[in-house]
Structures are given as structure tokens and as C-alpha cells.
Amino acid sequence: MKEAELLVREMIEKIPILAWSCQPDGPADFLNQRWLDYTGLSTEAAVGWGWQAAIHSEDLGKLMDTWLRLLATGEPGEVEGRLRRFDGEYRWFLFRAVPIRDEEGRVVRWYGTNTDIEDRKWAETLLAGENRLLKMMAEDNSLSSILDKLCRVVEELSAGTLCSILFLDSDGHRLRHAAAPSLPASYTAAIDGSVIGPCVGSCGTAAYRREPVIVSDIITDPLWADYCDLASMHGLRACWSTPIFSSAGRVLGTFAIYSHEPCRPSPQQQTMIEQFSHLASIAIERAQAFDALRRSESYLAYAQRLSLTGSFCWRVSSGEITWSEETFRIYEYSPMVKPTMELARQRIHPEDLTLLQENMMGATQEGKDVDFEHRLMMPDGAVKYVKVVACAVRDKSGKVVEFVGAVMDVTAV
Known part of the structure; x- marks a missing residue:
């Protein structure tokens, strides 16, 4: 191996980024230790075309189409895709490839990097989701459809979770089902109408305390003593709930995220909960204001007819x-x-x-x-x-x- 190439590989090993090189026709012949440590693949498993095992199945087709196009044109390029971490979690990366040419202009090697863009993609998805919801409000979509969409956006942002929104009824004592597109209907029916209190799961307690309630393990948490069997029956192991407040500070309901595994919310998820509970508040207050206006107009029309x-x-x-x-x-x-x-x-x-x-x-x-x-x-x-x-x-x-x-x-x- 040429001395210059050895020097390049040594440099690639030391830079704080996932890097690799490929032969002129595409197969990988080198992946740095950071790449191997991140994916959990051995060099033997990853070289050639073995690296494809670490690419998300939904992104592999697009990535390969881009790679084959670059090989055919000899031009540098980039593409986004999800790369599997050693623990099985997928994160978004930007794949960049640059050709190296000899004195006659022929491609003799490709060098590339994978840059983690998960936070950027998450922020883009979050913003897109918020914009979709605000557009639905502006177009006067029904409250039920807006809250259903809100739950689905949250579930898209936080894979593996299930979102629920409950209304606090007019007397301020019971929580009523509002939206939970992915929770089992039998579960939402069982908790519909629950009386809030100091020890009523995550949502009933959050509404009662007027503060977020994070339960990382439903089975062991005393707040879930009366609902543990119901949750276990439906495979629910964690629930994080936060009150939805009106602009005047009145509790309108609760916004909750469930998980099938014991866990606590990440900083990203905490940010998401704050932002989407606020959006839920806007949607609910707006709908209540429209309902009040319609009632007022109805009363006025009735009064005019009577008089x-x-x-x-x-x-x-x-x-x-x-x-x-x-x-x-x-x-x-x-x-x-x-x-x-x-x-x-x-x-x-x-x-x-x-x-x-x-x-x-x-x-x-x-x-x-x-x-x-x-x-x-x-x-x-x-x-x-x-x-x-x-x-x-x-x-x-x-x-x-x-x-x-x-x-x-x-x-x-």
C-alpha cells in the first residue's frame, strides 16, 4: 500500500467523524474505527457491500440509487439516510462522498463521511408538524381531527410511543377521552371518566396537582396502584403526563405519552411535550371560543325572534x-x-x-x-x-x- 494512502487512513482514524473509503466501482475497502464502533459491525462484516446491513430498509433504495449515480458520473454528492447504531437505534445521517482522481482524471478511490443530523431532522419534523397543526386550525378543521393529528405527529417524532389527550370536564372532576389514535380502544374506554385525584395514575394526578407527572415504571409506581393491572394488560409500562392549561391558567385536560418499556423522557421529548401541550391548549381554547360564539349567536337569534x-x-x-x-x-x-x-x-x-x-x-x-x-x-x-x-x-x-x-x-x- 502506498505511503500516502497509509497516511490518509491514519488521519481518517483520528478525525472525530464516521469516515470510509471505497474502490472506484463502489465496494467499501475501509471504514474507520468510529464507524465500526457506532454500527457495531466488524471490518469483515462491513467491507464490500456489507455496510448496507446498517442502513434503514426504507432508506437503502434511495441511498443506493444516489451512490450508483455518483459512481456513473464520477461527481461528488450527498444523501440523507438512517444509520443503525450498535444498540439497534436508527439516527439520521448525511452521507457525503468525494472522488479521488489520478493524473489522467480517472477515479481511483472514493472517500466519504457520515455526519449525524438527527437533531436537525428532528427539529425539521417538529416544525413541519407544528405547521401542519396550525394550518388545520386556520382552516377550521374539527377539534377531534386536530388533536388526532397532534397525537400522530408526536408518535412520529418519538418512535415507539403512544400519545393520549384527555379533556377535563366542565365540573373539573373527571377526565374524558379526546384523542389517542394508537392506544387500544379497550384501554381508552376503561379510563374514560376517571375522577382526578392525588393518586390516579399519571393523568389524573397531573390534572389534580396541576403539574407534570413522570412515571417511568407503571408496575412499581404507587400512583398506578389502582390501574397497574389495566396498563399491564395492554402492555403499557411508562406514562408521562402534563396538564394542558388555558391562557388564564385553567386546566383544560392532560397530554400524555405512553411507552411499552420502562423509561423517562429525554430532553428532546420534554421539549416536545411542552410545545405540543401548548398547541393542544391553543386548539382547545379556540374550539371553545367558537362554540361559545355559536351559542351566543344562537341565543341572540332566539332572543330577537321572541322580541x-x-x-x-x-x-x-x-x-x-x-x-x-x-x-x-x-x-x-x-x-x-x-x-x-x-x-x-x-x-x-x-x-x-x-x-x-x-x-x-x-x-x-x-x-x-x-x-x-x-x-x-x-x-x-x-x-x-x-x-x-x-x-x-x-x-x-x-x-x-x-x-x-x-x-x-x-x-x-
Whole structure:
């Protein structure tokens, strides 16, 4: 072996990185000790094409396609793939290869490195997952679908774990199933409705204490005394739970990660738990706010119908008009019809048109508030008496931009 090549190999052995060299047609002829120690493979097992045994099966095809392309073109290149560690865990690496040429330009050897990019890939996956969830919220997806997706993203980020989200019911005493796409249905059904307390597994205790509860071994932890058999029956050995808080500090539920093996969360997993429990909080609060708004709108519509009072908004510059359901009902128009000033005029009793015009002129030209009564002539000849009140809304310069008001059917008064 040439002295220069021996020197290169000696240098490769000493650099703090996984490195290797290959023959011009691709088979590996050298892998440094760091590479061998990391993968747990012997030199004999790894040289030639044996190194493929350490590549994740889902990534081997892409990696080989790239490698064969580089061999064919003689160009340097890189590709990402997962490399198996000696303990069986796969981590993401960046594979780089550079050709060495002789004086005539022919490739005589390839040198390459494997750089651990697991943290970068994890951060990219985390960010992509967060963006998917935020997009679902922006698109008004259902809360159940958002929380289900959140659990799946967490399980993707933390292989081998199972994610669960529970709601704390309105009385603040019981936890209800919200999402757990990978947990057995029989298990989620068994814990649904559990009363929170100082010794109620991980989730019930976390909600009660208002703090994270990390149980690394369910079988030996006293918090799981009443649920140990249930968990063991379903192969669950560890559970880390954290409360989900509202922006006001109220407990909304719990976010939990289960494992089939006794273990504690890594720093990465702790970061993930904090970030995704916060996302769950945003999703839950947003859904609750929408529900409250829908209830408020429903109550308002019901109150308007009971009092025979409709509401409206008239934007002066564009002439655009918005009516509530009760206003459509009073004027006896279909809610499918776009309300306009002309449409309203068609219902005004002929003898009251002048009164309407005077009030409209006072409103538009002088910005006066509106308060008057007039009659409506309905298509069947019936006459209604209505009272209209409206106030002007002005911009910062004092210009009237719209009128907001109400119309009340006072026929029976």
C-alpha cells in the first residue's frame, strides 16, 4: 500500500467523524474505527457491500440509487439516510462522498463521511408538524381531527410511543377521552371518566396537582396502584403526563405519552411535550371560543325572534347592508336574497316613503342617529308597524362609515 494512502487512513482514524473509503466501482475497502464502533459491525462484516446491513430498509433504495449515480458520473454528492447504531437505534445521517482522481482524471478511490443530523431532522419534523397543526386550525378543521393529528405527529417524532389527550370536564372532576389514535380502544374506554385525584395514575394526578407527572415504571409506581393491572394488560409500562392549561391558567385536560418499556423522557421529548401541550391548549381554547360564539349567536337569534326585533348594518360608502335572520323574517324576504336599500323600499307603505327619505337624508348628510316608526306593506296586503333605531359609527376623523341598528315589529303593541 502506498505511503500516502497509509497516511490518509491514519488521519481518517483520528478525525472525530464516521469516515470510509471505497474502490472506484463502489465496494467499501475501509471504514474507520468510529464507524465500526457506532454500527457495531466488524471490518469483515462491513467491507464490500456489507455496510448496507446498517442502513434503514426504507432508506437503502434511495441511498443506493444516489451512490450508483455518483459512481456513473464520477461527481461528488450527498444523501440523507438512517444509520443503525450498535444498540439497534436508527439516527439520521448525511452521507457525503468525494472522488479521488489520478493524473489522467480517472477515479481511483472514493472517500466519504457520515455526519449525524438527527437533531436537525428532528427539529425539521417538529416544525413541519407544528405547521401542519396550525394550518388545520386556520382552516377550521374539527377539534377531534386536530388533536388526532397532534397525537400522530408526536408518535412520529418519538418512535415507539403512544400519545393520549384527555379533556377535563366542565365540573373539573373527571377526565374524558379526546384523542389517542394508537392506544387500544379497550384501554381508552376503561379510563374514560376517571375522577382526578392525588393518586390516579399519571393523568389524573397531573390534572389534580396541576403539574407534570413522570412515571417511568407503571408496575412499581404507587400512583398506578389502582390501574397497574389495566396498563399491564395492554402492555403499557411508562406514562408521562402534563396538564394542558388555558391562557388564564385553567386546566383544560392532560397530554400524555405512553411507552411499552420502562423509561423517562429525554430532553428532546420534554421539549416536545411542552410545545405540543401548548398547541393542544391553543386548539382547545379556540374550539371553545367558537362554540361559545355559536351559542351566543344562537341565543341572540332566539332572543330577537321572541322580541320580534331584528338587527342590521348599513355601510354608507358601499351601500352594503347586512340583516339578521329576524330582520329577513320581519320584511318577509328569504335569507337567500341579498338585502339592499331598494329591497327595503319595496316593503315601505307608499304613504311613509317621504318619512323614510327624510330620515335617510338626515342620516347620510348630517350623520344623525335614526329613530322613527313607519309602516310596511306586505305582498299579501297586510300592514306591519315597525320602529327603526340606528346609531352612526364614525372613523377616527369623525366621518360616518356605517349605521348599526335594530328594527322592531310593533304591530301587536
